[in-house]
Amino acid sequence: MATLNVLILVCLGYVVLLFGVAFAADRMAAAGRGAWLRSPLIYTLSLSIYCTAWTFYGAVGNAARSGLEFVTIYLGPTLVMLSWWWGLRKLVRVGRTQRVTSIADLISSRYGKSNTLAICVTILAVLGGTPYIALQLQSITLSFSIFAEADPSGLYREGSSVFWVAAGLAVFAILFGTRNLDANERHHGVVTAIALESVVKLFALLAVGVFVVWGVAGGIGPMMDRIDASEIGQWNVDAGRWTTFIFLSAAAFICLPRMFQVMVVENADEGHLRTAAWAFPLYLLLMSLFVVPIAVVGLDLMPEGSNPDLFVLTVPLSQGNDWLAMLSFIGGFSSATSMVIVTAMALSTMVSNHLVMPIWLSTQGGAGSVSGDVRNVVLMARRVSIAVIMALGYYYYRLSGGGAALASIGLVAFAGISQILPALVGGLFWRGATRTGALVGLTVGFVLWIYTLLLPGMGGAIMPDSVLQNGPFGWGWLRPQALFGIEGMDPMVHSVMWSLALNTAAFCAASLLSFPSPLERLQGAQFVNVFDHSVSPAGWTGSVAQSEDLMIMTQRILGSGPAQEFFQHEAEAQGGRTSLPEPTPGFLERLERELSGSVGAATAHAMIGQIVGGSSVSVEDLLAVADESAELLEYSSQLEAKSAELSRTARQLREANTKLTQISEQKDGFLSQVSHELRTPMTSIRAFSEIMRDTDGLSAEEQTRYAAIIHDEALRLTRLLDDLLDLSVLESGRVSLNLGGDTLGSILDRAVSSALAGSHLKLKIRRARPSERIPLNTDLDRLGQVFINLISNAQKYCDADEPVLSISAHDVGGQVVIDFTDNGSGIPPEAQSMVFEKFARVGGDKAGGAGLGLAICREIMQRLGGEISYLPGQGGAAFRVRLPLAHRQAAQ
Amino acid sequence: MNSGEDRKPLGVRPSPFLERQSYRRRRLMDAARLLPILGAALVAIPLLWPSQGSSEDGVPLSSAILYIFTCWALLIVISLIFGFAARRMVVSDDAEAESD
Numbered sequence: 001m002a003t004l005n006v007l008i009l010v011c012l013g014y015v016v017l018l019f020g021v022a023f024a025a026d027r028m029a030a031a032g033r034g035a036w037l038r039s040p041l042i043y044t045l046s047l048s049i050y051c052t053a054w055t056f057y058g059a060v061g062n063a064a065r066s067g068l069e070f071v072t073i074y075l076g077p078t079l080v081m082l083s084w085w086w087g088l089r090k091l092v093r094v095g096r097t098q099r100v101t102s103i104a105d106l107i108s109s110r111y112g113k114s115n116t117l118a119i120c121v122t123i124l125a126v127l128g129g130t131p132y133i134a135l136q137l138q139s140i141t142l143s144f145s146i147f148a149e150a151d152p153s154g155l156y157r158e159g160s161s162v163f164w165v166a167a168g169l170a171v172f173a174i175l176f177g178t179r180n181l182d183a184n185e186r187h188h189g190v191v192t193a194i195a196l197e198s199v200v201k202l203f204a205l206l207a208v209g210v211f212v213v214w215g216v217a218g219g220i221g222p223m224m225d226r227i228d229a230s231e232i233g234q235w236n237v238d239a240g241r242w243t244t245f246i247f248l249s250a251a252a253f254i255c256l257p258r259m260f261q262v263m264v265v266e267n268a269d270e271g272h273l274r275t276a277a278w279a280f281p282l283y284l285l286l287m288s289l290f291v292v293p294i295a296v297v298g299l300d301l302m303p304e305g306s307n308p309d310l311f312v313l314t315v316p317l318s319q320g321n322d323w324l325a326m327l328s329f330i331g332g333f334s335s336a337t338s339m340v341i342v343t344a345m346a347l348s349t350m351v352s353n354h355l356v357m358p359i360w361l362s363t364q365g366g367a368g369s370v371s372g373d374v375r376n377v378v379l380m381a382r383r384v385s386i387a388v389i390m391a392l393g394y395y396y397y398r399l400s401g402g403g404a405a406l407a408s409i410g411l412v413a414f415a416g417i418s419q420i421l422p423a424l425v426g427g428l429f430w431r432g433a434t435r436t437g438a439l440v441g442l443t444v445g446f447v448l449w450i451y452t453l454l455l456p457g458m459g460g461a462i463m464p465d466s467v468l469q470n471g472p473f474g475w476g477w478l479r480p481q482a483l484f485g486i487e488g489m490d491p492m493v494h495s496v497m498w499s500l501a502l503n504t505a506a507f508c509a510a511s512l513l514s515f516p517s518p519l520e521r522l523q524g525a526q527f528v529n530v531f532d533h534s535v536s537p538a539g540w541t542g543s544v545a546q547s548e549d550l551m552i553m554t555q556r557i558l559g560s561g562p563a564q565e566f567f568q569h570e571a572e573a574q575g576g577r578t579s580l581p582e583p584t585p586g587f588l589e590r591l592e593r594e595l596s597g598s599v600g601a602a603t604a605h606a607m608i609g610q611i612v613g614g615s616s617v618s619v620e621d622l623l624a625v626a627d628e629s630a631e632l633l634e635y636s637s638q639l640e641a642k643s644a645e646l647s648r649t650a651r652q653l654r655e656a657n658t659k660l661t662q663i664s665e666q667k668d669g670f671l672s673q674v675s676h677e678l679r680t681p682m683t684s685i686r687a688f689s690e691i692m693r694d695t696d697g698l699s700a701e702e703q704t705r706y707a708a709i710i711h712d713e714a715l716r717l718t719r720l721l722d723d724l725l726d727l728s729v730l731e732s733g734r735v736s737l738n739l740g741g742d743t744l745g746s747i748l749d750r751a752v753s754s755a756l757a758g759s760h761l762k763l764k765i766r767r768a769r770p771s772e773r774i775p776l777n778t779d780l781d782r783l784g785q786v787f788i789n790l791i792s793n794a795q796k797y798c799d800a801d802e803p804v805l806s807i808s809a810h811d812v813g814g815q816v817v818i819d820f821t822d823n824g825s826g827i828p829p830e831a832q833s834m835v836f837e838k839f840a841r842v843g844g845d846k847a848g849g850a851g852l853g854l855a856i857c858r859e860i861m862q863r864l865g866g867e868i869s870y871l872p873g874q875g876g877a878a879f880r881v882r883l884p885l886a887h888r889q890a891a892q
Numbered sequence: 893m894n895s896g897e898d899r900k901p902l903g904v905r906p907s908p909f910l911e912r913q914s915y916r917r918r919r920l921m922d923a924a925r926l927l928p929i930l931g932a933a934l935v936a937i938p939l940l941w942p943s944q945g946s947s948e949d950g951v952p953l954s955s956a957i958l959y960i961f962t963c964w965a966l967l968i969v970i971s972l973i974f975g976f977a978a979r980r981m982v983v984s985d986d987a988e989a990e991s992d
Contacts, residue, residue, distance in 0.1 A: 067953060067956075068938075068960065071960060075935050075960075075964075078931065079928050079931050079935070080928075082931050082967060083925075085925060086924075086925055224954040227953050227957070228952045228953060228954050232953060233952060234952060234953060235938065235941050235942075235952070237938065239939045242938065242939060243936075246935060271979075274975045274978055274979060275975060277971050277974075277975055278969075278971035278972040278975050281964065281967065281968045281971065285964050285965065289961070292953065292957055
């Protein structure tokens with residue numbers, strides 16, 4: 001009879017063997033040998049950590065209680081593996097292209113690298129993993145107790161043994177899982193050890209099965225008869241549980257952190273899935289092949305009330321086959337240890353990456369940039385988190401009393417971890433899935449799982465029976481196992497149905513209502529269309545001739561002179577003989593700074609990243625590059641706008657200058673004109689007044705004639721001075737308007753008659769009298785003055801043989817428009833802009849005006865609220881007078 | 893799967909042999925996609941069996957075991973065949989098959 005001491009020795013020896021295998025595998029991988037370490041077979045075997053101690057012992061117990069129901073736990077993963085082509089392949093491809101380290105990393109990466117989400121998934125995974133670890137503790141403890149019963153020394157105590165098993169597994173996991181730090185790299189050693197354990201547990205279970213079928217029952221035929229004759233001899237599986245458990249195990253197979261670790265993170269080649277697609281279901285089939293026979297024989301052979309969970313051990317023991325029992329114990333031990341190692345590895349990676357490191361880095365404030373510091377912190381964080389996770393498992397075991405059936409604890413864990421499924425599947429197949437949706441869905445599912453399954457399962461200490469019976473505060477519709485009053489369901493089915501249904505609904509609704517950030521949308525596209533975005537992921541190539549590439553790039557950006565100088569300087573600083581420096585971190589940093597001066601920090605970082613290769617360009621880098629270019633574009637468009645404004649101002653200045661020059665010339669011309677104008681009458685006045693003074697005997701007739709000339713000239717002078725005075729009064733704004741009402745027709749009548757009166761020049765005036773019946777309320781004399789001026793201008797300057805002046809009036813948009821058009825040759829274009837200036841005169845001084853008439857007209861029209869302008873292209877000189885209508889003006 | 897559809901691509905492209913091969917590959921992918929549905933259907937059949945009723949007309953557990961494990965083995969064999977076929981065929985151009 002094997003004693004406890006022998007058992008412990010065997011366990012320790014087995015652990016040492018595992019260590020040896022792991023160590024050797026790591027050595028081989030490091031040396032580049034051992035391609036078989038990355039073979040599909042090892043990959044498939046490593047997947048079988050799905051079969052834990054729960055599977056090993058609990059499946060038989062489950063079969064003994066409820067027949068074939070246990071098989072659902074294997075059918076789910078089988079279906080998942082069969083759908084590898086459109087499911088797992090995508091997951092693995094995404095995991096490899098995004099270089100994810102855990103399922104929390106994957107979810108966070110998909111939803112815009114949100115650490116909040118990563119923390120949520122981590123907490124969920126830890127809480128879901130806790131019952132599972134409790135399960136392993138329970139199974140090992142129970143198997144110990146079987147051997148202890150047979151041990152005569154009687155030293156065994158269950159309470160302390162659980163503690164020591166937990167502590168031992170923690171140490172084991174710490175030693176195994178945190179030996180090397182790099183979570184991105186594959187753990188060849190661990191994976192190989194797990195593969196070995198898979199073989200051991202399969203072999204152990206098959207050995208027990210073969211022993212039971214051929215050694216106890218006496219062959220397949222008798223075995224089948226015995227099965228039908230047993231108390232579980234009929235198909236007796238609840239349809240709801242059957243469907244739910246198949247679905248649940250399929251979901252958990254994808255979502256369990258340890259499955260994700262071996263399936264995605266440790267995957268060396270996508271092609272391995274092709275083999276695992278049939279080999280892993282085969283493994284599962286073999287694992288479950290002898291479960292029912294063992295259960296049936298156990299029920300037959302073992303005394304009433306013995307624990308069916310341990311038939312795998314107790315049946316060989318009862319038959320006196322100690323060595324088979326020992327083998328089966330090792331198989332169960334293998335199942336437990338491999339599960340705990342990988343779970344602890346996966347969970348501690350998540351905890352340290354998403355919980356501890358962000359907190360530690362924020363408290364350090366960037367002071368701990370020495371790489372050694374971080375390594376130690378990460379290792380420490382992982383070790384501590386493994387210990388904490390194991391402690392949680394131990395605590396859960398104590399709380400749940402350790403008596404519950406193994407299978408139900410495993411299912412609790414499955415239901416918890418399956419809450420990730422909507423966010424995961426949605427993230428892989430639906431681009432519209434958002435971070436908010438994932439967060440809301442996870443939270444809803446998580447809370448419901450805790451409330452409907454985890455807490456009720458932990459016994460009366462946490463959730464009192466009154467709550468279970470009547471709901472919290474007596475609210476019956478919130479009873480944990482009959483939500484919304486739906487009673488009579490299996491608690492498991494009830495919890496899974498509600499939590500996953502509401503989780504999915506919340507996920508979809510919140511995704512539809514929220515709007516993702518740019519990073520999220522980019523990542524979403526990369527995940528959902530991963531096969532369009534990625535070729536088969538290539539490994540990192542060694543950095544060959546990086547310095548040369550860097551040199552070429554730098555020359556392009558900085559110019560060859562400065563670039564060569566910079567590189568030369570760096571090479572000298574490194575003490576190298578060649579002109580190219582080694583691409584050390586310091587050098588790269590300085591180069592990046594140098595380049596960022598030219599192309600912006602993000603661009604420089606991305607360019608160096610491209611060449612040096614080690615770090616690929618992240619989406620943040622690209623976004624920063626886009627921001628920088630957007631800023632540059634903005635800046636340059638601002639410059640463009642400013643330069644356009646400047647050139648516009650310059651043109652205006654040039655125009656103003658030209659005008660000023662013209663005006664100045666006009667003024668000079670006028671001064672000479674005015675002096676001439678003043679001088680001519682003054683000369684004749686002086687001459688005739690001298691004649692009258694000095695000449696005696698002038699006839700009366702002559703005297704009258706000379707006096708008339710003097711009078712005329714004086715009048716002319718007065719008129720000139722009047723005009724000047726009038727203009728200055730108008731310009732200074734001191735004029736007061738004398739408003740009155742009349743129609744346009746009568747104003748024009750008076751103006752035409754006074755303009756044509758007493759003139760020898762003939763001018764035919766053409767008018768359209770019906771259109772002139774427009775009432776005006778304005779200064780009638782001033783307006784008449786404008787009209788007189790325009791008519792007499794036409795009279796004076798129209799050079800046609802039979803001068804005709806057309807006067808037409810329209811009402812245009814609340815304004816009166818009066819056009820004065822003659823049939824002469826008009827005003828030459830170069831003079832058109834000057835006609836309204838003071839002292840402007842067109843075509844010399846043949847009519848003897850002072851050039852003030854139109855200037856006065858313009859001033860008057862401005863005072864009256866209208867305007868006067870020259871209309872080019874009318875065939876002759878054409879002036880347009882605009883004036884507001886009477887009622888408008890009256891209203892003002 | 894469906895031999896009637898084979899004729900369609902023959903007239904369109906100049907190289908019938910290659911086209912036929914890639915056509916076969918597409919149908920192989922279809923088979924791979926359909927396999928889990930077949931599996932789910934087979935696994936769902938026990939839902940139709942009478943259970944928990946009278947002990948006389950129930951399905952004996954040995955028959956249930958035979959049925960489930962036979963289906964299981966069948967699925968594994970199909971998956972195995974597909975795995976080998978895919979390995980032979982997909983080696984050449986992975987990208988084309990993926991874009992389908």
